[in-house]
Amino acid sequence: MEGEWENILDDSISEIRPHRIAIDSLSHFEMFVPERELRREVYRLLMYFKTKGLSSIGTWDAPQTAGQTFSVTEAGMSFLVDCIVLLRFVEIQSSLKKGLAILKMRGSDHDKRLREFEITSRGIKVTEAFTDYEGLMTGSPRRSLTDDAARAMAEALGTRRGRSA
Amino acid sequence: MPVATLIALIAILNAVPPSGVQGFFDPLLNAVLNTLFVGIVSLVVAYLSARSYVLDGSMSIILVGSGVLCFGSGHMVGGWFSGSLNVGIAIANIGYLLSSVIILIGATFIATGANIEVSRFRKQVVMVAFLGVLLFVTVLAAIGLQGAMPIFFVEGIGPTPTRLVVLLSAFTLYVISSLIFMLRYGKSHVDLAYWYSLALALLAVGVLGVLLARSIGGPIGWLGRTGLWLGGVYFTVGLFRLLKRIR
Numbered sequence: 001m002e003g004e005w006e007n008i009l010d011d012s013i014s015e016i017r018p019h020r021i022a023i024d025s026l027s028h029f030e031m032f033v034p035e036r037e038l039r040r041e042v043y044r045l046l047m048y049f050k051t052k053g054l055s056s057i058g059t060w061d062a063p064q065t066a067g068q069t070f071s072v073t074e075a076g077m078s079f080l081v082d083c084i085v086l087l088r089f090v091e092i093q094s095s096l097k098k099g100l101a102i103l104k105m106r107g108s109d110h111d112k113r114l115r116e117f118e119i120t121s122r123g124i125k126v127t128e129a130f131t132d133y134e135g136l137m138t139g140s141p142r143r144s145l146t147d148d149a150a151r152a153m154a155e156a157l158g159t160r161r162g163r164s165a
Numbered sequence: 166m167p168v169a170t171l172i173a174l175i176a177i178l179n180a181v182p183p184s185g186v187q188g189f190f191d192p193l194l195n196a197v198l199n200t201l202f203v204g205i206v207s208l209v210v211a212y213l214s215a216r217s218y219v220l221d222g223s224m225s226i227i228l229v230g231s232g233v234l235c236f237g238s239g240h241m242v243g244g245w246f247s248g249s250l251n252v253g254i255a256i257a258n259i260g261y262l263l264s265s266v267i268i269l270i271g272a273t274f275i276a277t278g279a280n281i282e283v284s285r286f287r288k289q290v291v292m293v294a295f296l297g298v299l300l301f302v303t304v305l306a307a308i309g310l311q312g313a314m315p316i317f318f319v320e321g322i323g324p325t326p327t328r329l330v331v332l333l334s335a336f337t338l339y340v341i342s343s344l345i346f347m348l349r350y351g352k353s354h355v356d357l358a359y360w361y362s363l364a365l366a367l368l369a370v371g372v373l374g375v376l377l378a379r380s381i382g383g384p385i386g387w388l389g390r391t392g393l394w395l396g397g398v399y400f401t402v403g404l405f406r407l408l409k410r411i412r
Contacts, residue, residue, distance in 0.1 A: 158217070
């Protein structure tokens with residue numbers, strides 16, 4: 001692949017003069033590049049965008065198997081990027097919800113919570129964190145014991161009207 | 166059952182003329198038992214109350230949690246204040262009084278169904294409430310260290326009028342709170358209200374016991390302290406029942 005895609009991209013970048021570029025998806029490289037060279041190729045691509053002054057956003061299919069932990073990129077590419085946003089489905093009370101978590105953001109003390117997000121007609125809407133649940137990332141979510149106890153205490157001794165138990 | 170038993174034993178022993186025997190009292194043992202049965206329990210109750218308040222916003226919960234924290238921290242700090250028996254007793258006793266006042270306010274919220282709505286800054290409310298309580302106990306300890314604490318207890322004689330007023334007030338307020346919690350249980354049949362009610366009743370009996378004790382190591386003093394420790398145990402049982410119900 002050496003040299004091929006640079007020529008193709010050079011023309012497009014000169015024509016469009018973009019500031020940002022989205023690669024959907026970096027996982028496609030796996031189809032064309034041997035596994036041992038994958039990291040180097042992705043690195044080349046990202047460095048290429050950087051030299052062109054482009055901010056790049058790439059997607060990567062992270063395998064998600066119920067009951068197992070996950071690996072962000074099996075090829076070990078986490079160090080190549082400044083920021084990693086994890087998107088995954090979580091099952092809560094027999095319904096699938098979309099979860100979003102910032103795994104990495106260089107130079108930032110970012111929010112560590114897994115939050116729900118929705119794709120609406122007006123874009124992505126990030127909403128509440130799944131604070132009532134533990135084990136979401138392992139595929140075995142269960143409600144947090146202390147939160148359950150706190151809610152039960154509120155039911156027992158609380159006086160607030162319109163409580164959503 | 167323990168409430169009735171303790172009341173009966175205290176009444177019987179109080180009716181018996183004092184023998185003049187000092188009895189047994191080990192400050193270290195007392196401090197350790199205070200920490201185990203009351204101090205740690207009050208921290209757990211306060212923590213869960215804080216979580217509950219942040220989630221739900223019911224002022225009654227944070228008031229009761231703060232009251233229990235005040236009782237536990239005052240009792241624990243008083244227990245470890247081995248330098249002067251009077252100072253330790255005074256810190257604990259004033260802690261009971263403030264605790265009973267705060268818990269009664271919380272119980273009144275429960276009885277009336279009233280609430281002060283705070284939709285934002287709930288964590289700050291928790292911080293102010295808990296830090297306020299802990300600051301109060303710290304100030305008491307500082308006053309004690311300065312030697313400015315009034316006389317609360319004279320070994321072999323019993324409580325001073327100051328202590329009498331403080332403890333009788335705390336006793337009365339704990340009893341009223343206990344009744345309010347029992348009424349809540351009667352309406353809601355939620356175990357936690359039942360166990361909190363019994364815990365508060367035990368605190369009241371415990372306060373009565375330490376009030377009537379003429380000697381700190383005497384049997385009435387021990388019964389009083391047992392009542393206070395059992396109160397901590399009953400708060401714990403209430404929390405365990407709560408956890409059992411949700412799991």
